[in-house]
Amino acid sequence: MRTLDLIECAEFLKIDRTTLLDIVHRGDILGAKIGRAWVFLEDDVVAYLREQVQAQTQKRIEQIRCGSPETDARVDKAIRKQLSQTDPRRPGRKARPLPRLPELDASAAMAA
Template sequence: MRTFDLQECADFLKVDRTTAMKLAQQGDIVGARIGRAWVFLEDDVVAFLREQAQKQTLERLEGRTNPDHEETDRRTHAAIQRQLQPATTRKPGRTARALPRLPDLPANTPAAQAA
């Protein structure tokens, strides 16, 4: 029987390490914390993946959608639209200040003579 550490489990599930840790802490994936390390049995990780695949496939076939996914999709779409819009240089409601006028250089300075 093969075991996975946290990174191997995350790699197997094609998720980030923090996502795998969150799933383990919530008890979604069967695993044990031995000292500082998480240890997972390969069979348990495969069973979790198979359960998720069957559950999500059934939901798609029944035409059900998760409202959380709809909210996430809406927020993602809004974020993309904001990025595509031209950036404004000032915050709305603020007026542009006039740039300060710098004094003219005296005619006898080396910088003024070079120009």
């Protein structure tokens, strides 16, 4: 069983340490303050992360199934954008026209 300090736990979750402290004070992640340091069990942090993944995934599924106007509008906009694009190139700078080269004389071409 591995333990994490406050900074390690925040890095593990890819959040700021102040955000982690807010989560701890709400009681969402179990941790203990030993002296001046916070200590977290890796298993508890992983359990919190799994709960968040399941809850957020369920929320997204419900939004799609309910057909909320906000989701429908975003999906409709994305579909229209994909269908309207005829150029397969990625957006960015427009291609420059090819330069005009001077004509070669037949005698100059033979000499070269």
